[in-house]
Amino acid sequence: MIWRSVVGKLWITILLLVSVVLTLLTILLTQFFETFYDEQAEDQLTKMADRLVLIMENDENKEEAIRITSEMAEAYSMSIMIIDEDQESFMSKNSYDDAPYIPVSVFNENDRLSTVTEDGKKIYLNGDFPVLNNNDESLQRMIIYGEPYDTGDTKGGVYVYQSIENVEKTTNHTKYLIFLAAGIAIILTTIFAFFLSTRITAPLRRMREAATSVAKGEFDMKVPILTHDEIGELGMTFNRMGRQLKNNITALNQEKEQLTSVLSSMADGVITFDRKMNILVTNPPADRFLQAFYYESGMNTEVNGNVPEAVKQLFQQVVSLESEQMTEIDMQGRSWVVVMTPLYDQSVIRGAVAVLRDMTEERRMDKLREDFVANVSHELKTPIAMLQGYSEAIVDDIAESEEEKKELAGIILDESKRMGRLVNELLDLARLEAGHMKLHYSSLSIVPFAERIVRKFQGPAKDREIQLTLSINGELDREHDEMEVDPDRIEQVLTNLIDNAIRHTSQGGAVNLSVDSNKNNVTFYVKDNGSGIKEEDLPFVFERFYKGDKARTRGKSGGTGLGLAIARNIVEAHSGQINVHSKNNEGTTFSFVIPRTMK
The missing domain is CATH 1.10.287.130 (Signal transduction histidine kinase, dimerisation/phosphotransfer (DHp) domain)
Structure with a gap:
């Protein structure tokens, strides 16, 4: 699109300007030369007629004078006609053979031409007259100047005439030269304008390409400086701008990365809002808070700008009061403390920043x-x-x-x-729990250890008429299968689990200790068919002092409520895991997995 290009605009502007100037100049010159040649022809005819009149009135040798004058007229492509008062001509022929010849009768019969001889008036006519040319009569456009003479003895008129075609030929030739010069000037102007506009706009095009590259993030792009004029200064300014922009972008990126790192490493959630409460910035803890809210409210888990109603109310308070506000929100089993502070743009509040702390653990x-x-x-x-x-x-x-x-x-x-x-x-x-208890690891034979634990509780089991049994995985080797643990602490775990199973199993019930293993781990199961544990109590059985049966009181042989909490910590200290499965009034199964070797 030529109008969308600086080269095209500049080129067309110069071309139009020169074309308008040349057009006006051509019109003025054409009109000038047309008028000039008309006036020149009239002036030549007048001078020639004056000379003939002077010859006719004063020269004794009229014939010689007329001959000389005729030769002069021939040089100017003119014809001469001299008619006396008797309407007879002195010159019955035209001044030269190829010149147009107007018959004498035309001069005598034309009302205006005849006034020269009859009334002694000068006349200048421009019109169509019958002309003999090579014995052929035709109408031609002629200019005729007539002037009377008086010799004292005779009177008459001198007519000098010329075909307008001669004047038109000269005028047309001049117009041709003018138009040719104008055309050549326009062509040269076009070439010059295109060259000049291209030369001027070449640095601008390079700057446009550089600007496009900068817009794409290529801040190392530089504009070559080829001149030291205003365009060259513009190029140097552009290069300085690019360097400064690169430095500023680099600094902003560093600040952004630093801010992102700080936000990502924060344990507290951070949410930044604008004036319309659109979310601008969040960090991972804040994302988890929002996802919990979306899950609770049944919305999409993707961040879509919605926040809990309590946060909205807190934002309104911050904006209206222009001070820090705080609230606490319970959601999805977790407790969050939200502290919100206004953000200012000079003296105008442009948003707010909320800090969310998960207080669940506290x-x-x-x-x-x-x-x-x-x-x-x-x-x-x-x-x-x-x-x-x-x-x-x-x-x-x-x-x-x-x-x-x-x-x-x-x-x-x-x-x-x-x-x-x-x-x-x-x-x-x-x-x-503090990690200060040191475990004393040693190799422990799995099968003899399990047998010893079962023999230890055979007495209390018989007293309550409970059948206590041991089940060993058939792949376990009695003498060679070992595990590296603290034997006293593992015995403490099994003692606590079996003792609990016996105490919570009714008379005539059964308790079973089974041992299973694979290449890496050893698993112990303590199963009973006693009263079981209620489903709502299962998540809390490993807490300190937790009692599933709130009405139960401990006798003198009762526990302290710390056994399962200690058992869990011992198993976890061995890099293991303990679990419980139970149904109320159907029995309970405790299991824990211990790695064979110490990590």
């Missing part, structure tokens, strides 16, 4: 701390009360006989042991 730890204090207080309250009560009974001599005193002392001893176990288990659990 809330859980607070609850566990409260529960721990409550459970420890509860567990210690009963034995302390019993110790205090029976001790007062002994001091106050309420127990009179030695047997009663021994009985009370025995109770005090049992409660003291129970408190000792509670304190020891609390210390063990604290050390395990």
